[in-house]
Amino acid sequence: QVQLVESGGGLVQAGGSLRLSCAASGRTLYAMGWFRQAPGKEREFVASISWSGGNSYYLDFVKGRFAISRDRAKNTVYLQMNTLKPEDTAVYYCAAGRSLPGTALTRRNEYDYWGQGTQVTVSS
Numbered sequence: 001q002v003q004l005v006e007s008g009g010g011l012v013q014a015g016g017s018l019r020l021s022c023a024a025s026g027r028t029l030y031a032m033g034w035f036r037q038a039p040g041k042e043r044e045f046v047a048s049i050s051w052s053g054g055n056s057y058y059l060d061f062v063k064g065r066f067a068i069s070r071d072r073a074k075n076t077v078y079l080q081m082n083t084l085k086p087e088d089t090a091v092y093y094c095a096a097g098r099s100l101p102g103t104a105l106t107r108r109n110e111y112d113y114w115g116q117g118t119q120v121t122v123s124s
Contacts, residue, residue: 002026002113004094009118012084016122020079022094022115031099032070032077033111036090036120043093047079048104055104061087084122091117 008020022032033048047068049056056068065084070077077094095111105111 002030002096004096004113004115006092006094006115006118009092009120011121011123014084014086014122014124016084017080017082018084018120020081020092020094020118020120022077022079024075024077024096030096030113031103031105032068033095033097033105034068034077034079035093035095035108036088037093037117038090041090043108045106045108046092048106049077050102050104051099052101055102057104057106081120084120086122086124089120089122091119093117 003025005023012018031050034046035043036046037043047058049068049070053070065082067080094115096113097105097111099105
C-alpha cells in the first residue's frame with residue numbers, strides 16, 4: 001500500500017512559479033506522475049518520472065516550463081512549474097504506478113495509487 005500526500009499548490013499570477021511536492025509512504029518502488037483536472041474537463045497527464053529517475057515524460061503544453069524530479073531518499077517527487085499560465089489552473093494529482101526501474105508511465109490506467117490533489121490557480 002502506498003499513501004501519497006501533495007502540497008505546494010496555491011494562487012499565483014501568470015508568469016509566476018510554484019513547486020508541488022508529493023510525499024510517499026509505504027513501498028516506493030514505483031514510477032511517479034502528475035496529472036491535473038480542470039473544472040469540466042477530464043484528468044490529463046502532465047509529467048512522469050521513472051523509479052530510477054533516469055526517464056521522464058511531459059505533456060507537450062508544459063514542456064520547457066515544468067520539470068519533474070524525485071528524491072528517493074526522501075520518498076518525494078516534485079513538480080517545478082515555471083512561467084505559469086491561466087490554462088494551467090487545475091487540481092493537480094500525484095500518482096504512483098508499478099513499473100520497471102527505467103520506465104515512466106503516461107496513461108492514467110497505469111497508475112495504482114493517487115493523492116488527494118492540490119489546487120493550483122493562475123490568475124491573468
